[in-house]
Amino acid sequence: MIDLYSVVSRVSPTKEEEDRIREVTDLAVGRLNAYLRENNINAVPAVVGSSSRNTNLVHSLRSSDVDIFLVFPRDARMEDLKKFGLAAGHHILPEGVEKYAEHPYVNGFINGIKVDIVPCYAMDKGERKISAVDRTVLHDKYLKSVLTDDLRKEIRLFKAFLISAGVYGSEVSKAGFSGLVSELIIVRLGSFLGAVQYFSSRRGNIAIPESDKGIHGFHSPLVVMDPVDDTRNAAAAVSTENMARLKMQCRLFVKNPSESFFFRNKREPVDWRSASDRGTHFRVIEIPRPDEVDDVIYPQANRFRNVVFDYLERAGFLPVSSGIEIGNEVLVLIETERKLLPLVERHTGPPVDSPNSMDFIEKWTSSPDRLRGPYIEGDRLMVERVRALRDLDEAIINCVKVTGIGKHLDPLKEDLKMHDPVKVMRFDELMNQYMSRGIMDS
Template sequence: MRDPIEEEVLQNIRPTEEERHEVFEMGQKLIEAVREIAGVPAMMTGSVARGTWVRGDKDIDIFMLFPPTLSREELQEKGLAAAYGVVAKFNGSSEEKYAEHPYLNAVIEGFDVDLVPCYHVESTAEMKCAVDRTPFHTRYLLDRIDGLQDDVLLMKQFSKGGGVYGSDHMTGGFSGYLCELLVLAYGGFNALLQAAAKFRFGEVIDIEGFYPDKKTIRKLFSEPLIVIDPTDKTRNVAAALTPTRFSEFMELARDYCARPDSCYFIPDSPTSISKEEFAETLEMRGTTTLALSFKTPAYVPDTVVPQLRKTMESIKNQLTAEDFHVHRAEVAMGADHCLILFELLVADLPTITLRNGPPVWVHDNADKFVDKYLRENPFAGPWIEEDRYYTEVERKYRHASDLLADKQMILSGSIGKHVRISMEEEYTILKNEDIWSPEFTFFLSAYFAKSSHAVRKLRVLEHQ
């Protein structure tokens, strides 16, 4: 007998029979269209094919299976031609996107359709590109997930409600396939959460028993959660799951098991912040907030976001090296602009700074140090303290904004390729309330309201 809370959730997220019929009918039409236009087989993949999609999700993934004798260039050419032909047949609209190679994302009769070319191989050992693996995922689960579809729906909705669903780079959470494998591994939603409440970093799940023991697996993979792909033993399905999202999921599972409530299945509503509220919050915090703003590169988020984070870390290290204490840093990717935000505990410094010299007994270096700072140094030093020389010198950057304005310095760091191109063209330094804009009102609100999702659920429960 299922818990009443979970049964109520299922009543709201199970696809209706009408919706199931519409989705499968559309899928079959698309498959037939691929065969007619390209002369190759096709298959529906993903949660729709396995009956594990949440009501309202009208996403259909169609994989077009081309002979492995084709070159990569021929696969791309024939695959895109077939995809465009399918879209034209249904009078849909489309946009080219790029994973390992181009594919079409289309809107056809109200459905969000991905038309993806791949190689028709006999096993994952014969894969010629990463997308070749996806059909094997569908075939594997179709034979095993029957009877567990409701449990998968609960796991997906629980992950969405807790903000840990989605394997994109911005989220770094659980993919749909990972949710399905976890439910399969533990035999149900509740058993999974009971286990997850006791997870530890380096948790290992090997459904097919490819490896002799967990120790062997941990030598090959270092991620916090290791779920061996049952169709490819060299791949960790949970590789995209960040340590933070893994920890948040453990916290959510622990709290839900202790006090089940429907609020755990409801995503937090995004909140905005007005410019006045933003200024008041900054005043209350007493920190200095600086941001770099520049044009958003014309690439998908999964390409740009990792580059933004790489750039953020590089600049954060530069600020720290110059004694500017960064409290927190975040990135945001808007339709028009990107934002790299730094909240500083120390943003302005005195003129002088301490320069460490060599030990006294390293004579050549010590003599050079003394000679360098003996002349034209208006501050104290050089002097000896214990076994080493020191001196006071004028600081290069007195204000964090001065460092950020030094374009040559900033761009000398480890900057993402497409982000660098955009920043080389132009970037603007914003300070405190000037950072606010309608484009980032939800991002800035979320920044100040930062807390784990489980903590937010507890706040909801406290007010019930």
């Protein structure tokens, strides 16, 4: 049997970690209040996020941030909110940098703890949001009003389980469960085991609670209604694949519960160089990283990966699967069964009874690319012709040349490089990730 009490204590922050976060929070809020007062800025700091709700995890599982929102009145001008909000942020975080995802904010460190200072507008339940992040303070208020110490334990168990299953994180590249969604699920289902039972026993799309299924025409794999906006699905970012992963992990846990379901966030290294005589071919396509955040780059990189994959599939190279890494470069890994295709390519023509059949015969009978035929198979014309692209590298290059690969990646096409990762050390981590792909990996 599994001792969930012991797991709770292992996934919760240590006393030292809690103290340190509290110190940093107090320090930042104190300085912020003084700054606002001194500069006559009409805004109020609000400490939000899992570390302020005591639903964060031990540092070894996931590092905790301190998130402070600066709440401006609803009649403040957007340019003032931006100007004074960022100024306050820079005052608190002298080495902080401005970030713009959907919204400007300042990000920096105090005593080694990551701190975000985020300006926003005040908003009450039922009111329209003005900036992209205004709802966050309301979410935080709601959660703090319903959380108990018991629920906090259950939330920590569930979050560790989600991380271990590889489905935690709502960033675009992850398409998993946000902190908010994880906490709402436990609030509504009451416990970690209740949630696991729920997911393990459901098929198809899921709603929590069940009665919300299909509300407002949501066709998402998961529906978790936003507590401050009942027209919104807070879990819209969760992909079908991540729901499938979570269901599978829940079923495996129910069948055979063990502590390993909470601590599998570290991938075991695979000796893929000696184990990888798969008889296949690997290519890493490398593009310089555009100066944008991951959430902007990732969809383009993913589309790029899919474009290349589909192109190689249509061209007959039999791609096996692929991987992505976005770090200092954008890396797309492709594995294919074939590297060199035969010269001859079968080309299916129209049915004999089609009006185009004569043209097909005339065209191919005199074509220099004709190898054999035209001949008839069943009721169709066929011809065997010279294949235009036989080589894997040529095919990839050609695909990149003729296809748009995304607004920010397109200007960097010229700098594309192709590597055989088997011959290059620096792709070992990407290859290791790829080769050890398991039930919890994307």
